[in-house]
Amino acid sequence: MTDSAPIRYTTANGAPVPNDDASITAGRNGPLTFDNWRLFEKLAHFNREQIPERVVHARGSAAFGTFRLTRDLSDLTIADFLRGMDTETPVALRFSTVAGGQDSADNIRDVRGFAVKFYTREGNFDLVGNNTPVFFIREPSKFPDFIHTQKKDPRTNLPSQQNQWEFWANHPQSFHQVTILKSDRGMPYSYRTMHGFGSHTLSLYNDAGQRVWVKWHFKTNQGIRNMTPEEAQALPVNHHQADLFSHIEQGDFPAWTVKLQVMTEEQARGYHINPFDLTKVWPHTDFPLMEIGQLELNRNPDNYFAEVEQLAFSPSNFVPGVSASPDRVLQSRLWSYADAHRYRLTVNYQQIPVNQPRCPVNNYQRDGFMAGTLRDNGQGGQYSSTNFYPNDRVMQGAPAPDARVSEPPMPLEENAWVGYYDNTEEDNFSQPGHLYRLFDDGERDRLTGTIAQDLTEVDESVRARIIAQCHSADRDYGERVERHLKALLDR
């Protein structure tokens, strides 16, 4: 404590507040007067404290840190942050559950989001992945339907096993991800003890215009640790937030070893698995993991709303040297996230400090809500009169495109016509069957027991179709679910 006067409490216009414990009234017991503008400002601001929560992945935790490159990837990419040795890039990482709202619990069975923002010297690159290498759908038009079934039933306002399994019964393409979700990995003990995956196939391109397809993997250095439903129940609902925050606060910084799988365009053409099918992995035997760096989280946010709630990731945030692939789910996400941010955070969301690139932003975009109040309104940090392109002023500092960062044209792998291409006939069962056979006896039993338990709450038709899916993956898988289900129903 010092003898100096306390900091003066002010209104939002900066004027000192004389009294914040009483409103202005006509007499001791009389009504409020209209000159209570300080009270009105306070109440009005309070009414607007909340913004729309994320439509999915609403509940989450984030931290900041560093990605250190340990392998020079100059041969594969012009990406500045992937070249040289020990190149360091600041990162933000947000973990989340998918289905629950902000008021839900951390310790539930769900996929976890694993979204990394790399603040590179040539712009922000966002890898918006999950803790699973595959996803429920390979067709993006199914996403809203799928999410509706994961969230609360519109009538009961309760989660519904019937809705969830009815979707999966009608979409065998989900079976690989369902197998992971209902296995031990569906309940990570903490955000620190799970892997992360970019899941999609992305690409890298080099200065010779050559492109390779890549998948990103983040292997937890803490080791995988999951929890049983009983352990989960015994933990507080905000266990994951508390676990992440306290470990970082105590200097026990979680870290992940970053690895890539790389496939050439030539290999992609002949490969027996569609390399752009989000419901499938690339077997490590064919495409081994190549270690490229370390990602460490070492700083907690100072303010949750400013730095986590307003943190906005988008799969379309690419930087030179890193790009998309023909994966149709990825393609739809290139549009969807920025649209969501414009709704949730308004059009200038990239000017919010946590989303700002750590490099100059020079373009001819102007104005809109909050423009220039959060950062410079357009070109080069000055309110320039040049708000159009092309212009005659590039030699005086007006921004101009740089053709050297052009990406090579995206190849079409076939003689293609524009139209609806049904992909429901893809092989949905070989990979989940393989995964099932990798599980030990105990995990097979827990997986099939969990599925059977859920199936007690759904109708006969859904049950029959899900059991058929299990059989298609592996006979033992199907038989065990049937055995567990019978035992539960006979009780």
Ligand code: HEM
């Ligand atoms: C058609 C498919 C998909 C659509 C339309 C979609 C759409 C969305 C939307 C609108 C949000 C909320 C964004 C916000 O308000 O900040 C979101 C969040 C998220 N999505 Fe997706 N998504 C899709 C598939 C996926 C897939 C395949 C993954 C992972 C492989 C994924 C991972 C995430 C993550 C991690 C977040 C939370 C990001 C954060 O922490 O802020 N999504 N998604």
